[in-house]
Amino acid sequence: MSRQPDPGFETLAIHAGQEPDPTTGAVVPPIYATSTYAQDGVGGLRNGYEYSRSGNPTRTALEECLAALESGVRGLAFASGLAAEDTLVRTITEPGDEVLLPNDAYGGTYRQFAKLHARWGITSTPVPVNDAEAVAAAIRPGRTRVVWLETPTNPLLTIADIAALSEAAHSAGAVVVVDNTFATPYLQQPLELGADVVVHSTTKYCGGHSDVVGGALITRDAELGERLAWSQNAIGAVAGPFDCWLVLRGLKTLAVRMDRHCANARIIASWLADHPGVAEVFYPGLATHPGHDLAAKQMRDFGGMISFRVAAGEQAAVDACGRTEIFTLGESLGGVESLIEHPGRMTHQSVSGTALEVPADLVRLSVGIEKVDDLLADLDSALG
Incomplete structure (x- = not known):
């Protein structure tokens, strides 16, 4: 047998x-x-x-x-x-x-x-x-x-x-x-x-x-x-x-959801990297990320989380978070719906003034499993 x-x-x-x-x-x-x-x-x-x-x-x-x-x-x-x-x-x-x-x-x-x-x-x-x-x-x-x-x-x-x-x-x-x-x-x-x-x-x-x-x-x-x-x-x-x-x-359904989270995030991260209003993108799936090779070695895929810095500064980052329609402004992450937040004023406010303080112009995305074209259009509108 x-x-x-x-x-x-x-x-x-x-x-x-x-x-x-x-x-x-x-x-x-x-x-x-x-x-x-x-x-x-x-x-x-x-x-x-x-x-x-x-x-x-x-x-x-x-x-x-x-x-x-x-x-x-x-x-x-x-x-x-x-x-x-x-x-x-x-x-x-x-x-x-x-x-x-x-x-x-x-x-x-x-x-x-x-x-x-x-x-x-x-x-x-x-x-x-x-x-x-x-x-x-x-x-x-x-x-x-x-x-x-x-x-x-x-x-x-x-x-x-x-x-x-x-x-x-x-x-x-x-x-x-x-x-x-x-x-x-x-x-x-x-x-x-x-x-x-x-x-x-x-x-x-x-x-x-x-x-x-x-x-x-x-x-x-x-x-x-x-x-x-x-x-x-x-x-x-x-x-x-x-x-x-x-x-x-x-x-x-974790496996099938993560496959879609990752697929959407890869597309959005690449799009953000080419956007004139974005100064820097943090996503290990980008070849330019300093941890890309290590992530590829110890991870199956690169995840559904993306952070990026808005070129025009803190207020522009805050404004962009408030202009999305499909990305919901909210804390937490990992749900089927896409979320957007400003870490410095939301999830990471507690580290303000410490060695862990995050950039004031940082925006964090939890990329959901919606149609990716809709998510791109939403971000394009929010970033102006």
Whole structure:
């Protein structure tokens, strides 16, 4: 008998953790809207469940699916991406530890480290994650506990060499965390490249329809997975069953959606690069992007996020964001609809005045799956 090949990503997205319901045969996992479970005697859990903060079958389905998609051994679902990050930091750091952050990290991540974790003695140091030698030099054995990566970064789409940085961090006893929200597990597999933990805002591409808020952690280390699960239960910022169901639904179409996001973004990035009103385009799919070759090596495709600088300056960038009709002015990203925003005044306002401050003339696009000609016409009108 021939051996069945390992299932592909698209198959795992539809089936991992999602066997038909044994009672009814329903092919879609039910939403277990329950807080507690009848027990088989005192201390005798029924199928491992006792209370939905500790575990819920709908959440289990999502966690198993995410673990499979990221090639991990343990997945954990949270109420938001920042809840996942907070739980992770509280689990793997102690007072006095240092975390290296991208020097253009997501504003919410920076805010959490600078305004919350710093109060408990966790320091954060910004580093250029696209410079592996500089990051390696910044790692202080015995002090640097975590090397935190975004790749591509938010919002400047910088590319970090996950394999090289993982090797450097591990040699100094540090843990490597990769926020894989922009790339998604379909385009990039950080755990296979050497990272220890993957972080997601499942609000974004995993959910894919701008109708849910959630987060996730996935690890390749079973012991670390157990520690994270203990913290998840102790801290309690878990994803509710309906939110888990929505993310599971979104994951089923992640591959086909990402193919369209990427195809549209490639066309728009090339168009922006030739536009007289645009000073600079940040998109790793452009051959002129300094991280293009590395992105091509460690990613399946280049993603649906684009940032660009408006030649006429900050006010022109703000005005352009307000003139689009198909691109919706709004925060967040990764939904089927296209979004536009001004990071300096919106998603990254919290880094204003810091080493992570973004250019004032920067515009960020989350390219959706609409007809690309319509998106180009909308941007052309907005840019004048």
